[in-house]
Amino acid sequence: MELRQLERRNLRPRALLRYPETLFLSCVKDKQEIQKRIREDLNKVHNVRNEFIDDVFLEIESGDDRDWRRGSGLLASGKRAVPPDATKRIWGDDDYFRLFLSHKAEVKKEAAALKDRLHLFGVSCFVAHEDIHPTKTWQDEIEYALATMDGFVALMTENFHESDWTDQEVGFALARSIPMIAVRLGMDPYGFIGKFQALPGDWLTAGQEIAQILIRNDRMFGCYLRALRECPSWDSGNTQAKALLGLQTLSNQQIDDLVKVYNDTKELQGSFAFNGSWSRKYGPGLVAHLNRLGSRQFKFSADATVELVE
Numbered sequence: 139m140e141l142r143q144l145e146r147r148n149l150r151p152r153a154l155l156r157y158p159e160t161l162f163l164s165c166v167k168d169k170q171e172i173q174k175r176i177r178e179d180l181n182k183v184h185n186v187r188n189e190f191i192d193d194v195f196l197e198i199e200s201g202d203d204r205d206w207r208r209g210s211g212l213l214a215s216g217k218r219a220v221p222p223d224a225t226k227r228i229w230g231d232d233d234y235f236r237l238f239l240s241h242k243a244e245v246k247k248e249a250a251a252l253k254d255r256l257h258l259f260g261v262s263c264f265v266a267h268e269d270i271h272p273t274k275t276w277q278d279e280i281e282y283a284l285a286t287m288d289g290f291v292a293l294m295t296e297n298f299h300e301s302d303w304t305d306q307e308v309g310f311a312l313a314r315s316i317p318m319i320a321v322r323l324g325m326d327p328y329g330f331i332g333k334f335q336a337l338p339g340d341w342l343t344a345g346q347e348i349a350q351i352l353i354r355n356d357r358m359f360g361c362y363l364r365a366l367r368e369c370p371s372w373d374s375g376n377t378q379a380k381a382l383l384g385l386q387t388l389s390n391q392q393i394d395d396l397v398k399v400y401n402d403t404k405e406l407q408g409s410f411a412f413n414g415s416w417s418r419k420y421g422p423g424l425v426a427h428l429n430r431l432g433s434r435q436f437k438f439s440a441d442a443t444v445e446l447v448e
Contacts, residue, residue: 149363204284212318224282228269233363234262238283240307241293243267245323248341249293255345258374259381260358260365266303284310289317289352292331294339296324346377348426350384359392366406388431396435400424401443413442440444 177194184355229236236254241249241308246267264283268358270276280303290311298304308331311318323339337347352358362381386397400406406424410416414423425444428436435447 139172182423190297216382218249220282220285224279225286228264228279228283229286231263232364233264233361234260234359234365236283236286236288237261237263237348237352237357237368238266238287238290238291238311239263239293239305240304240311241265242298242301242304245293245295245423252341252345256348257348258355258365258377259345260361260363261349261352262310270434272347284314287311287316288357290319291348292320292327293319294320294323294325294327298325298330304358316414317352319348321348346380349381353381354386361390363395363399366396369403369405369409371405372410373404376411378406379411379421380425382424382427385427385431390432391432393432393434395445396424396426407442414438 173194176418177191180191180194183413205414234257239249239253246265250268253265253268256263264287266280266283267278269283280330284307290307292298292304292308308329312330318330318331318334320336321339321344322336323341326332327334327336335351337344337351343375354363364376366375366378369378400412406412410420410423412419412424414425417423423438425436425438428434428444437447438444
């Protein structure tokens with residue numbers, strides 16, 4: 139509610155108060171009584187000698203009024219200011235895709251293990267019960283993470299809805315319009331989050347399934363390429379290749395970047411899931427994915443690198 143003006147008309151001061159439309163409509167039936175009560179309350183605090191508020195009027199706030207308030211600079215932007223050191227403390231130095239894992243306290247060990255599995259795909263996760271430093275204010279750290287996250291995952295275990303925090307975290311993510319995923323781990327998605335893609339509950343496979351959804355995001359794809367460059371072993375490459383199953387299309391530049399990373403990384407070239415040498419167990423390899431994702435055709439060369447078919 140905003141008090142826009144107080145004016146004199148024939149020595150009878152009148153107050154005009156303008157409400158947002160939704161608030162005005164919710165109380166329109168009681169408008170007369172509300173005006174009376176406001177007038178009486180204003181007169182109790184009005185301290186101009188021999189003067190009182192004669193009438194109070196409630197009106198709907200117009201779009202012009204809201205623009206005037208925004209132009210005045212008095213409205214908050216709604217964007218949380220996050221200190222650079224807090225961002226580094228929460229997400230680390232990798233500049234990976236920042237994923238907030240919303241979960242109940244009793245599954246903090248499972249959430250921490252999921253965080254480790256997702257890191258292989260280029261994802262940096264925030265797990266509140268693990269990542270908050272004892273010397274930092276708990277709520278501030280959570281708000282910093284929510285304000286700087288790239289994506290949000292709700293680990294919907296039984297009684298997820300009963301937490302004091304999980305629903306608020308979901309609401310924060312919805313307001314930011316970022317990628318959201320619900321994982322069924324004993325509870326089905328409900329409310330607004332029910333409209334987002336949901337995964338069947340399995341702690342062991344949730345990491346690769348989350349990565350398969352997120353990799354369609356351009357920032358996530360770039361982070362995935364960085365993780366591939368740092369592939370520590372052939373076996374890790376077999377795991378990282380599972381994210382490729384989620385891709386639906388790639389630009390020529392993204393395909394070229396993926397080919398370069400593969401050709402420059404010996405651990406990927408030695409991975410069955412990338413080189414296609416054990417297709418019955420690990421799939422047909424990178425070339426098959428490249429050929430389905432773009433208009434150009436590729437093949438493996440004699441030295442196991444990937445080259446364009448002329």
